[in-house]
Amino acid sequence: MNNTEDHDHASSLLLVRDAMNRTTADLPALPDLSGPARAQGLRRRARVRAAIGGGVLTVVAIAVAGAVALPDSGWGATGIGVAAQPSDSRPQPQPQPPVHLEPSPGESSMADLPADERARQEQFQNRAVPxxxxxxxxxxxxxxRTDLSVRLYQGxxxxxxxxxxxxxxxxxxxTDPRTCLEVKGRTCKKGALPDGTEVIASTSPVNDGDVTESRIFFRYNKSNVSLSVSPHDASHTSAPVTNDQxxxxxxxxxxxxxxxxxxxxxxEEAQKILPAGE
Incomplete structure (x- = not known):
């Protein structure tokens, strides 16, 4: 790999980690113990770990044993995703190799999973990409898709x-405790799924406020669902998606x-909110 490729790979990795930092942007900032630069570094490290490990939430065992497939869901009895053909039977694009991202010290990646679970998560990613x-x-x-986390993709x-x-x-x-609050330059809009479930879309300024990140979240059955698109920091380009979209x-x-x-x-691993004081 030449110097240009090394630089491009490093830049891509930094962009992804900065975006993962923002997935828990509502967490309180750590105190500035040694100046603004150190405080920012500590906040970023905490947010990266929170993005992968659930932040202040306790991780419990992943629910994979005895998974039951939904009718017409495209998943077999083992819970492994099988990409369904569209109604016009056009061939699906072949799955592409993932973007490789090295975990930070102390982090885990999909490479650390048991082989069968890793394959199951990769098949879900391959189904999600198209x-x-x-x-x-x-x-x-x-x-x-990326090989760092099942939830992580790059456009x-x-x-x-x-x-x-x-x-x-x-x-x-x-319940999902998040609400539609328009504070600190954040804009949000409510919508609804076909069954009436409330969906909240928001666009929020990040970094120095010169770019924005967009996301949706809602509660579905036993899960909290979210999708976010982060900006490209180097070019000061906001996430190219609106709340309505x-x-x-x-x-x-x-x-x-x-x-x-x-x-x-x-x-993904299940989460349990710790009671206050624990």
Whole structure:
């Protein structure tokens, strides 16, 4: 690999990690113990770990044993995803190799999973890529899965990389505590799934406020569902997707099929909110 390729790979990795930092942007900042630079570094490290490990949430065992397939979900009895052919029987694009991202010290990646679970998660990613590619705006670019986390994808267009985080995570809570609050430059809009489930889309300024990140979230059955698109920091390009576009995506039957399948046979570890004081 030449110097240019090394630089491009390093830049891509930094963009992804910065985007993962934002997935828990509502967490309180750590105190500035040694100046602004050190404080920012500590906040980023905490947020990266939270994005993969559930932040202040306790990780419990993944629910994979005895998974039951949903009818017409495209998943077999083992819970392994099988990409369904569209109604016109056009051939599906062949799965592409993932974007390789090295975990930070102390982090785990999909490479650390048992072989059968890793294959199951990769098959879910391969099923999700064409669905998300077809529903996200063209500005997000060509979407690829990554090998760091089942929830992590990258869109690339004209040299810009946009990190996409798609999460369907089981939780012991009966409700999603997040609300539509327009504070600190954040804008949000409410919508509804075909069954009436409330969906919240938001666009929020990040970094120094010169770029924005967009996301949706809602509660489905036993899971909290979210999808976020992060900006390309190096070029100061905001996430190329609007609240209205994300609300339309959330209602698409192909997207909801992914959500239903992941809710029935989870590909992420379950979360349990710790009681106050623990």
């Amino acid at each position: 669905v998300l590619q077809g529903l996200l705006p063209e500005g997000v670019g060509t979407l690829q 690339t267009k004209e040299g810009k990389t946009f990190t996409v985080v798609f999460s369907v995570r089981p939780t012991g809570s009966d 994300l609300l339309t995506l959330a209602k698409a039957s192909a997207f909801l099929d992914l959500v239903k399948a992941a809710d029935a046979a989870p590909v």
